[in-house]
Amino acid sequence: MDFDLNAIERNFIENPFPVLKALREESPVHRNPDGSIYLTRYSDVKAVYQAKHMSSDKKQAFGQKFGQTPLYLHHTTSLIFNDPPYHTIVRKLLAAAFTPRKLAEMEPLIERIIDGLLDRLEDAQEFDFIHSYASELPTEIISFMLGVPEEFRPRLRGYSMAILGALDPVVPDDRLQAGNDAVVEFGALLDDLINHRRKNPDAAGEGEVLQTLIFGEFDGKRLTQEELIQNCIFLLNAGHETTTSLVGNALAMLLEHPDQFQKLKDDPGLIGSTIEEVLRFQSPLQIGNRLATEDFEIDGLNIPKGTYIHTSIGGANRDPAIFDNPEQFDVARQPNKHLAFITGIHVCLGATLSRLEGKASIGKLAQRFPNIQATGKAELNPLARFRGYKSLPVRI
Numbered sequence: 177m178d179f180d181l182n183a184i185e186r187n188f189i190e191n192p193f194p195v196l197k198a199l200r201e202e203s204p205v206h207r208n209p210d211g212s213i214y215l216t217r218y219s220d221v222k223a224v225y226q227a228k229h230m231s232s233d234k235k236q237a238f239g240q241k242f243g244q245t246p247l248y249l250h251h252t253t254s255l256i257f258n259d260p261p262y263h264t265i266v267r268k269l270l271a272a273a274f275t276p277r278k279l280a281e282m283e284p285l286i287e288r289i290i291d292g293l294l295d296r297l298e299d300a301q302e303f304d305f306i307h308s309y310a311s312e313l314p315t316e317i318i319s320f321m322l323g324v325p326e327e328f329r330p331r332l333r334g335y336s337m338a339i340l341g342a343l344d345p346v347v348p349d350d351r352l353q354a355g356n357d358a359v360v361e362f363g364a365l366l367d368d369l370i371n372h373r374r375k376n377p378d379a380a381g382e383g384e385v386l387q388t389l390i391f392g393e394f395d396g397k398r399l400t401q402e403e404l405i406q407n408c409i410f411l412l413n414a415g416h417e418t419t420t421s422l423v424g425n426a427l428a429m430l431l432e433h434p435d436q437f438q439k440l441k442d443d444p445g446l447i448g449s450t451i452e453e454v455l456r457f458q459s460p461l462q463i464g465n466r467l468a469t470e471d472f473e474i475d476g477l478n479i480p481k482g483t484y485i486h487t488s489i490g491g492a493n494r495d496p497a498i499f500d501n502p503e504q505f506d507v508a509r510q511p512n513k514h515l516a517f518i519t520g521i522h523v524c525l526g527a528t529l530s531r532l533e534g535k536a537s538i539g540k541l542a543q544r545f546p547n548i549q550a551t552g553k554a555e556l557n558p559l560a561r562f563r564g565y566k567s568l569p570v571r572i
């Protein structure tokens with residue numbers, strides 16, 4: 177099948193699913209012209225995430241893509257693009273902030289923020305759902321966890337779009353420049369924040385994650401200032417961009433499937449399975465990567481050590497071998513073992529938090545404004561890796 181992930185165009189970004197279906201059926205272990213492979217079957221994607229001989233270390237790939245730039249420094253220092261032992265150290269330090277007890281403590285804050293946002297929407301009546309609602313809660317929550325002062329919060333979304341946007345398979349020069357500028361500016365801001373926190377270690381409450389990262393130790397090691405800065409940037413980006421997409425994608429899907437929206441309104445108890453279905457059907461992160469560190473075999477094909485692997489999370493989540501009627505959006509789907517948060521040692525650390533945020537955001541919205549409707553065309557972010565809306569005009 178003639179397809180090159182490194183030369184995708186707008187139509188693939190808008191609607192990759194017909195191509196993913198064709199790949200799954202005709203070329204499930206698809207070789208791109210650069211020698212990398214693109215996997216679209218659930219079993220293959222899952223196997224890669226669970227395999228020991230797969231590396232997340234992107235120093236070589238990002239060296240070629242970014243050169244010695246701030247984007248290179250950022251992405252190669254954050255835990256997501258590293259292997260043990262460094263990955264283990266950062267992950268253990270972060271995990272302390274994401275325990276079930278810590279997250280339970282966040283619930284009243286989440287409810288309070290959403291109630292306040294919904295009050296504001298009531299006054300506005302017509303607004304852009306992404307800007308005025310979907311992005312607000314995740315930004316507030318992750319900023320709270322890292323102690324980012326209010327006056328800086330409006331800038332976070334621009335930074336994360338610029339930094340994460342540079343991870344797309346095809347990146348124009350102006351986007352690279354914007355990404356590099358964002359790392360420098362955001363890094364300077366965090367440098368100040370961390371220094372301030374070092375001098376005031378007892379400022380508990382807000383910013384607890386920052387506290388843990390600065391002063392926490394694992395195996396006798398503390399993070400350096402650079403490691404702290406880059407991992408905080410990553411956490412801030414990971415903490416809100418994908419969750420914004422989850423909330424935006426959820427409303428877009430419910431508006432596109434009014435029968436399913438009605439089902440949720442009739443039975444609010446379906447909110448949990450609705451959020452899982454959105455995660456499956458419109459996964460906020462569509463594509464992942466790994467590097468094979470040993471020769472291995474997939475579907476009878478030999479994949480040599482050193483092969484770069486792209487995993488299609490979006491393709492795996494619509495594999496008919498696992499999901500009945502996979503192209504159907506079904507808010508009551510059970511079971512739903514999607515891979516939106518992947519599996520294995522890099523499984524998303526924020527999965528429980530974003531589920532909480534998604535359920536509260538959409539559940540409360542559907543109750544309070546059941547007649548919400550689109551007033552114009554929704555516009556997707558022009559990215560293949562991250563699937564989410566840039567704007568979604570609505571009226572309540």
Ligand code: HEM
Pocket residue numbers: 232255256257267270318411414415416418419422459460461464465516517518521522523524525526527529530
């Ligand atoms: C719907 C929302 C979210 C989705 C779909 C999502 C998805 C993912 C995925 C697919 C990965 C693994 C990437 C890889 O290794 O290839 C990941 C990793 C991660 N996510 Fe999330 N995420 C979401 C929300 C969050 C939130 C809210 C946070 C934090 C507050 C977060 C923090 C992290 C961290 C720290 C990692 C790195 C884990 C590691 O490398 O060990 N995520 N996420």
